[in-house]
Amino acid sequence: MATSKTTAWTVKDDRRYDTRHHWVKTGERLLTVGITDYTQDTAGEILYVALPEPGTTLVQGKPFGSIESGKWVGQLYAPCDGTVIAANDQLAQEPDLLNRDPYQTGWLIKMAASSEDAWENLLTPDAYREHLAGLDEPGNG
Amino acid sequence: MANRWRLLDLGPLPAWRQMALDAVVIRHRAQGKTPNTLRFMQFQPHAALVGYHQALSREIHQDVAHRLGIELGRRITGGGAIYMDARQLGWEICLGQEVDALSVDPDAVYRTLSEIVVQALKRWDIPAQFRPVNDVEVKGRKISGTGGVQWDSAFIYQGTLLVDFDVATMLQVLKLPIEKLTDKVIRSFQERVVTMAELLGQAPPMMEVKAAIIEALERVLDVELVPGVLTEEEEQDWLTSQESYRQPDWIDRRRPPHPDYRLVEVAYKAPGGLMRAALQLDESRQRIQRAFITGDFFVEPHRAVLDLEAELKDAPMQVGALQQRIHRHYAAGPKYLGVTEEHWMNLLRKALMTDPARDSSGHTGGLIAHGDA
Numbered sequence: 001m002a003t004s005k006t007t008a009w010t011v012k013d014d015r016r017y018d019t020r021h022h023w024v025k026t027g028e029r030l031l032t033v034g035i036t037d038y039t040q041d042t043a044g045e046i047l048y049v050a051l052p053e054p055g056t057t058l059v060q061g062k063p064f065g066s067i068e069s070g071k072w073v074g075q076l077y078a079p080c081d082g083t084v085i086a087a088n089d090q091l092a093q094e095p096d097l098l099n100r101d102p103y104q105t106g107w108l109i110k111m112a113a114s115s116e117d118a119w120e121n122l123l124t125p126d127a128y129r130e131h132l133a134g135l136d137e138p139g140n141g
Numbered sequence: 142m143a144n145r146w147r148l149l150d151l152g153p154l155p156a157w158r159q160m161a162l163d164a165v166v167i168r169h170r171a172q173g174k175t176p177n178t179l180r181f182m183q184f185q186p187h188a189a190l191v192g193y194h195q196a197l198s199r200e201i202h203q204d205v206a207h208r209l210g211i212e213l214g215r216r217i218t219g220g221g222a223i224y225m226d227a228r229q230l231g232w233e234i235c236l237g238q239e240v241d242a243l244s245v246d247p248d249a250v251y252r253t254l255s256e257i258v259v260q261a262l263k264r265w266d267i268p269a270q271f272r273p274v275n276d277v278e279v280k281g282r283k284i285s286g287t288g289g290v291q292w293d294s295a296f297i298y299q300g301t302l303l304v305d306f307d308v309a310t311m312l313q314v315l316k317l318p319i320e321k322l323t324d325k326v327i328r329s330f331q332e333r334v335v336t337m338a339e340l341l342g343q344a345p346p347m348m349e350v351k352a353a354i355i356e357a358l359e360r361v362l363d364v365e366l367v368p369g370v371l372t373e374e375e376e377q378d379w380l381t382s383q384e385s386y387r388q389p390d391w392i393d394r395r396r397p398p399h400p401d402y403r404l405v406e407v408a409y410k411a412p413g414g415l416m417r418a419a420l421q422l423d424e425s426r427q428r429i430q431r432a433f434i435t436g437d438f439f440v441e442p443h444r445a446v447l448d449l450e451a452e453l454k455d456a457p458m459q460v461g462a463l464q465q466r467i468h469r470h471y472a473a474g475p476k477y478l479g480v481t482e483e484h485w486m487n488l489l490r491k492a493l494m495t496d497p498a499r500d501s502s503g504h505t506g507g508l509i510a511h512g513d514a
Contacts, residue, residue, distance in 0.1 A: 050194060068193065072219050
């Protein structure tokens with residue numbers, strides 16, 4: 001969803017991003033994926049979340065789940081190829097965790113990436129900040 | 142020159158074919174293969190449709206639907222369960238994200254789209270207005286609702302317009318906060334919605350309603366609508382995918398841990414009169430799914446009760462959160478006689494304190510609690 005808002009959305013330095021406003025954090029073996037402050041802010045109060053079962057194959061850029069707010073359904077897109085290892089079950093009962101704590105307890109899935117290059121292909125925090133800044137410019141969206 | 146959009150009007154179709162076509166049209170728009178599109182939707186046979194994330198078991202009386210020949214379906218858009226028959230007009234626009242007139246936040250998008258309905262109804266001098274978040278009302282009674290979905294770089298915004306409406310059938314097939322379907326309950330729900338037929342004495346011809354929406358959309362979004370057809374590729378995609386939209390894998394895909402909502406009915410005697418609330422509680426999400434408020438107290442304007450129901454929809458089942466919503470409702474200025482914010486909280490506290498173990502789940506036998514002010 002495009003926006004005309006000129007808010008400074010929080011972008012954490014300890015992870016990477018994609019242009020669809022997901023964050024990706026790397027651990028020893030797994031990547032953790034979530035939505036950014038931008039998504040939770042522009043979506044409004046999130047009421048439903050649908051996430052994939054562990055074992056689901058993820059294809060970069062293809063939907064793996066969905067969120068709903070105010071009768072609006074938005075898709076969640078895989079930031080890279082891989083396999084779902086775990087989904088955040090707590091979100092089924094507390095979807096508003098995505099609004100309250102999108103970068104920590106509101107994580108979506110943990111995944112194993114198919115390629116070691118996955119991390120390198122994501123946006124750095126500064127590149128994502130630039131991407132967000134571009135959204136605020138008139139005519140962009 | 143105005144942008145040219147495609148107009149699709151395939152006439153009445155079964156729900157599963159309509160839902161499949163939604164997915165086809167948005168996918169092809171996202172791939173840049175088709176233009177922005179206005180599509181009219183009419184349902185034959187009549188259908189009960191749940192929103193994308195809803196569970197069939199919680200929203201629809203499936204035995205009633207089966208007995209009345211009502212098809213079941215799942216939308217790709219969000220929002221609540223709806224009942225659609227050939228007397229209502231569904232309409233949707235499918236567009237890429239570059240449409241300037243809609244490059245704003247979601248609230249503003251809904252407001253703009255609702256303006257299309259408001260403008261269309263002016264043809265009959267019907268004084269409609271936007272009702273946040275995404276409805277259109279006439280003197281407090283809902284006549285149109287909208288919902289949406291995003292797929293990659295494309296969006297669908299859907300709306301319904303109550304040209305005419307069979308409230309009695311809707312009340313039978315949808316699971317609403319109703320303990321027993323009495324004439325009084327039917328009348329009360331009828332007060333919450335209004336149709337063009339009721340306002341005008343008879344339903345206008347559907348072609349005229351469509352023409353009014355086309356004209357209004359062209360004006361509000363500054364586009365030109367050109368009657369069109371599906372592309373060959375869309376046709377093929379539709380043919381191969383539509384069958385899956387009538388299979389349980391799609392329609393019944395959401396199976397929540399609690400297959401039904403818990404229905405709670407509470408009453409509270411305030412100085413201004415008796416207040417009653419029937420609430421559907423979603424215990425999985427700890428939210429009030431839907432509220433139905435009645436009573437013999439006085440409030441001006443009368444529609445304040447409907448506004449309060451809207452405030453309570455999807456509200457967390459927590460005292461603090463409910464206090465905030467009640468306070469916000471009073472801040473909007475309704476004038477209750479002898480009914481204060483605290484009285485509403487006393488009523489809602491009763492609902493929250495009902496014991497699930499003592500209360501039947503679903504729709505047979507809620508708990509009535511009475512209290513004194």
